[in-house]
Amino acid sequence: MVNVEFEWFNFDPEIDFHGIKSLLRQLFDVDATLFDISGLADLILSQHTIGSTVKVDGKETDAYAFLTALNLQEHKSKKPVADLIQYLGSKAQATDSLAAVPALLESGKHVGLVLAERLINMPSEIAPPMYSMLIDEIEAAVEDKEPYEFSHYLILSKTYHEVQSNLEMETERKRKKAKEEAPLFFFHPEDEKLYEHAAAYGSYPFTKEDEAVADSKRAFQEMGVRTQGSMILIEAGKFAGAVKAINDYLSPPS
Known part of the structure; x- marks a missing residue:
């Protein structure tokens, strides 16, 4: 067992650009x-x-x-956010359980897009304090009349299915059947609790999914992994309760 001391910091443009960029690439995967x-x-x-x-x-x-939150309405004219809004709207429109998202994105309401990612081997116990600090920071910003008074939070994440590894080409029928029958897993354990407080949630295939080869993502195991994007929509009034549930679920025993 190795003891590691984790430290929390505010963002620093002089230091964090490459690290955040790398984690964003991991979050959006092949897309x-x-x-x-x-x-x-x-x-x-x-x-x-x-x-x-x-x-x-x-x-x-x-x-x-x-972990951070962006006001989609406030930044909708900026190309990186405009492209993201269009992408999320199209993915939600094609996913029945996310049907409420496209209209919300077009409504003019202030939606907080929560972006969170960590290295694969990071312990999930770091998530509760990050979410708790985000709530405190947003409350302080609202008191200072900054544009963070959200109607909803939209959390982006990833889920995955385990799929039978096979280096030979599978038929489309077999791949579809395996995808339908495979159980869903969370990359971030806290997402399971966020789902319980959500107004809408669901997973969606990546646009460039065909460029991702499950066998290349095997970690010396018999099963491959097929990743998907995930959206979790939570009403602002229920977000604090969701964060409390994360704390209760993941915080280490005292």
């Missing part, structure tokens, strides 16, 4: 090439007081995890 990831990272870093990074070797190092 990352569809977006201006550099522009999105710059926008995140411009919000010094909203969101946080987690590091282990001091402030000057790259982030191992981050």
Whole structure:
């Protein structure tokens, strides 16, 4: 067992650009090439007081995890956000359980897009304090008349199915059947609790899914992994309760 001390920091544009950019690429997976990831990272870093990074070797190092919230309505004219809104709307429109999302994105309401990602081997226990700090930061920003009074939070994440690994070409029928029958897993355990407080949630296939080969993602196991994007829509009034549920679920015993 190795003892590691995690530290939380505000965003610093002079230090965090490459680390946040790398984590955003991981979050958007094969669809990352569809977006201006550099522009999105710059926008995140411009919000010094909203969101946080987690590091282990001091402030000057790259982030191992981050979490933030962007006001989609406030930034809709910026191309990185406009492209993201269009993408999310099209994905939600094609997913029955996310039918409420497209109209909300077009309504003019202030929706907080929560972006959160961490390195694969990071412990899930870092999530509760990050979400708790986000609530405190947003409350402070609202008191200062900053544009963070959201009607809803839309959390982006990823889910995955385990699929039978096979280096030979499978028929479309077999792949479809396996996808339908395979259970859904969460990359972020906290998403399971967020689902319980959601007004809408669902997974969607990546646009460039065919470019992702499940066998290349095997980690010395008999099963491959097929990743999907995930959206979780939570009404602002229920967000604090969802964060409390995350704390109760993931916080280490005292």
